[in-house]
Amino acid sequence: xxxxxxxxxxxxxxxxxxxxxxxxxxxxxxxxxxxxxxxxxxxxxxxxxxxxxxxxxxxxxxxxxxxxxxxxxxxxxxxxxxxxxxxxxxxxxxxxxxxxxxxxxxxxxxxxxxxxxxxxxxxxxxxxxxxxxxxxxxxxxxxxxxxxxxxxxxxxxxxxxxxxxxxxxx
Amino acid sequence: xxxxxxxxxxxxxxxxxxxxxxxxxxxxxxxxxxxxxxxxxxxxxxxxxxxxxxxxxxxxxxxxxxxxxxxxxxxxxxxxxxxxxxxxxxxxxxxxxxxxxxxxxxxxxxxxxxxxxxxxxxxxxxxxxxxxxxxxxxxxxxxxxxxxxxxxxxxxxxxxxxxxxxxxxxxxxxxxxxxxxxxxxxxxxxxxxxxxxxxxxxxxxxxxxxxxxxxxxxxxxxxxxxxxxxxxxxxxxxxxxxxxxxxxxxxxxxxxxxxx
Numbered sequence: 505x506x507x508x509x510x511x512x513x514x515x516x517x518x519x520x521x522x523x524x525x526x527x528x529x530x531x532x533x534x535x536x537x538x539x540x541x542x543x544x545x546x547x548x549x550x551x552x553x554x555x556x557x558x559x560x561x562x563x564x565x566x567x568x569x570x571x572x573x574x575x576x577x578x579x580x581x582x583x584x585x586x587x588x589x590x591x592x593x594x595x596x597x598x599x600x601x602x603x604x605x606x607x608x609x610x611x612x613x614x615x616x617x618x619x620x621x622x623x624x625x626x627x628x629x630x631x632x633x634x635x636x637x638x639x640x641x642x643x644x645x646x647x648x649x650x651x652x653x654x655x656x657x658x659x660x661x662x663x664x665x666x667x668x669x670x671x672x673x674x
Numbered sequence: 675x676x677x678x679x680x681x682x683x684x685x686x687x688x689x690x691x692x693x694x695x696x697x698x699x700x701x702x703x704x705x706x707x708x709x710x711x712x713x714x715x716x717x718x719x720x721x722x723x724x725x726x727x728x729x730x731x732x733x734x735x736x737x738x739x740x741x742x743x744x745x746x747x748x749x750x751x752x753x754x755x756x757x758x759x760x761x762x763x764x765x766x767x768x769x770x771x772x773x774x775x776x777x778x779x780x781x782x783x784x785x786x787x788x789x790x791x792x793x794x795x796x797x798x799x800x801x802x803x804x805x806x807x808x809x810x811x812x813x814x815x816x817x818x819x820x821x822x823x824x825x826x827x828x829x830x831x832x833x834x835x836x837x838x839x840x841x842x843x844x845x846x847x848x849x850x851x852x853x854x855x856x857x858x859x860x861x862x863x864x865x866x867x868x869x870x871x872x873x874x875x876x877x878x879x880x881x882x883x884x885x886x887x888x889x890x891x892x893x894x895x896x897x898x899x900x901x902x903x904x905x906x907x908x909x910x911x912x913x914x915x916x917x918x919x920x921x922x923x924x925x926x927x928x929x930x931x932x933x934x
Contacts, residue, residue: 507801507804509746509747509807511805511808512746512803513738513746513747515744515810516738516742516743516746517733517734517736517738518734518810520729520733521733521734524730524733525726525729526729534739534742537742537858538741538742538745539744541719541745541746542745544746545745545746552896553895553896553897554803554804554807554895554896554897554914555803555896555914556808556812558808577675583929591696608725608726608728608729609729612729623726624721625727626687626691627691627719627722627723628727628730630725630810631686631692632693632870632871632902634870634871635871640693648683648684648687650689652683652684652687653718655687655717655718655722658722659715659719659722660720662718662722663718666710
């Protein structure tokens with residue numbers, strides 16, 4: 505395997521982790537990663553050697569995800585970023601019982617998707633704010649505001665539902 | 675405490691994510707000591723990050739599904755459209771570049787410009803740069819936390835007294851280093867990173883021939899390098915950076931690495 509293919513294969517575990525956290529459904533997540541890899545190989549001639557392979561692959565994955573949602577005509581409404589209509593996610597959980605939201609995955613599901621993406625890219629994948637802005641193709645100020653709102657909301661969800669590690673209850 | 679810059683929500687997130695300079699971290703820590711609400715938020719955000727890892731990191735340890743790897747490795751059509759790998763780049767092109775761009779003389783005792791070997795040398799150093807700066811989990815073999823061990827080990831293998839250049843003033847801190855093989859020769863690579871995640875590498879190995887040279891510059895595919903020979907060792911500084919800024923750092927690297 506030559507270097508460039510090695511660089512891509514090395515990112516597969518990270519792409520899978522992000523897709524799993526984003527979509528929750530393992531099959532849908534791996535399907536998305538496969539679409540991303542297929543697309544990346546088709547566009548490999550556009551990758552600049554020495555540039556950031558991780559950011560490049562994540563941006564392809566993000567675009568594939570957005571396109572899939574758009575194909576299903578369920579794309580999150582840009583005019584109303586607080587609403588979340590992600591067709592690829594499983595149905596939202598029943599109104600959270602205390603038990604259910606202890607599952608971090610379910611708490612994440614309650615975030616608007618645009619916030620969830622930023623919380624995951626930064627907090628789980630360790631992307632810099634600049635990389636996250638590139639991946640999502642938004643200004644870095646937007647990344648910061650989504651990160652702030654996403655983390656605040658996640659905190660409220662988790663604290664409201666009595667996560668044992670957090671005592672502060674609203 | 676003198677009135678410091680007010681701490682913003684952005685600062686708190688950058689603190690949580692380890693994206694601040696040490697001085698700013700201290701400023702935030704002082705602030706948090708007096709602002710329990712913000713300290714609670716920071717605690718909650720950190721907990722979120724660690725719980726995300728608890729929940730999802732197991733995927734990193736799973737074997738890569740063969741069908742995924744096959745998409746990447748089993749489609750030579752995509753690879754055929756790539757530019758030739760830099761490692762195989764014809765040395766003659768490098769020679770042209772090196773010949774055309776040299777000229778800044780480091781000091782008085784100039785040998786002839788490094789022809790073939792140094793051209794190949796810069797090529798290899800840039801190749802090693804590209805391969806390892808892209809690494810997320812294993813960018814270095816020995817991290818900067820074990821700098822003394824790293825330097826002693828690489829010095830022993832290369833047979834010269836190395837040190838890791840201090841590039842703090844240029845905004846870069848040491849990530850660590852690794853031992854590489856260039857043909858039969860051991861080579862050392864130090865990696866540095868700035869607060870924005872930009873990485874540069876310093877590559878050192880025994881020279882193919884003796885004789886000191888000037889700094890020589892080469893740029894290719896968004897990566898630039900200054901390289902030179904000094905008393906039987908060849909050095910390269912590689913970064914995705916324009917020439918002037920890279921040269922300033924090259925001075926520092928030269929000063930720190932030059933045999934004494």
